[in-house]
Amino acid sequence: MSQTISTAPRPVLIDRYGRQINYVRLSITDRCDLRCVYCLSEGMTFLPRNQLLTLEEIARLGRCFSELGVTTLRITGGEPLVRRNAIWLFEQLGQLSAIHDLTLTTNGTQLSRYARSLKDAGVSRVNISLDSLRPERFRRITRIGDLDRTLAGIAAAVRTGFQRVKLNSVILKHRNHDEIIDLTRFAIEQGIDISFIEEMPLGTVSGHDRVDAYYPSDAIRHDLAQTFELLPTTEMTGGPSRYVRIAGTDTRIGFISPHSHNFCSNCNRVRVTAAGRLLLCLGQEHGVDLRRALRANPTDDERVRQTIVTAMELKPPGHEFALSSQPGLIRHMNMTGG
Secondary structure (H helix, E strand, O other): OOOOOOOOOOEEEOOOOOOOOOEEEEOOOOOOOOOOOOOOOOOOOOOOOOOOOOHHHHHHHHHHHHHOOOOOEEEEEOOOOHOOOOOHHHHHHOOOOOOOEEEHHHHEOOHHHHHHHHHHOOOOEEEEOOOOOOOOHHHHHHOOOHHHHHHHHHHHHHHEEEEOOEEEEEEOOOOOOOHHHHHHHHHHHOEEEEEOOOOOOOOOOOOOOOOHOOOOOOHHHHHHHHOOEEEEOOOOOOOOOOEEEOOOOOOOOEEEEOOOOOOOHHHEEEEOOOEEEEEOOOOOOEEEHHHHHHHOOOOOOHHHHHHHHHHHHHHHOOOOOOOOOOEEEEOOOOHHOO
């Protein structure tokens, strides 16, 4: 007897503004082995471990999202690679045939140890945070970081041969804005990409004035144009970066501009925190408790998928970020998923 092959269209996630959601950022921990000034408060209290999703629950969520038309999963934290048995999770997610792009955002401290295992598990792209090439300044921004360890992680990622390695640099006036050219030259030397990011106003951070530190993407681009020939390109990588190419190199420069050129109108992303809260927007508190859905329906993926589908009605038209010394959201970046 011949088998009937279903020709029904694959389900997709569409919000009420017609935006298709095909990109999910999954945070697997709020913990980190650095304490970057724009991300964590010095006296940060982390979630009790029993409030976090288990790795098995995160793998199940990844599968549910893939069955709803999601093709890109980005694993974030905190620092994802400090989560015990994280490689097991990457191996599970790497087996999802519908996921075309399994990526990682990391601070690089653990890459010397894990880069090969990540690639073997199916990770295609790696984004590595690097805000300074000066050891003392790097330590001030990260509070406890060792630049050599991060640089060794970047070198390990480049050697391993991921499809793409990209640096992420949060640019802060009076802290590191004078390193934009040096960071770009470093990316060119490594044959990798770099994105410059306007700081996200999430959480109260002691000793850090976000208004004073704001350095817009247009100023970054102006600085770059004094040294490099910037070529327009329509290339995208699925996220919010808008790219230019540097003439004579393989390096692309991305600009992530939540304040000056927000990317809300074509947002294709949602986030899941390490505690299982589905955040429909980085800059809003609209969300749904997926941990409850998972645990109330331990064997019923359809109910979990339906919870996700229904949640799309809550996705707002855009964020409401504003430059202010006081954040609009109490939630810190490490809680949100970087």
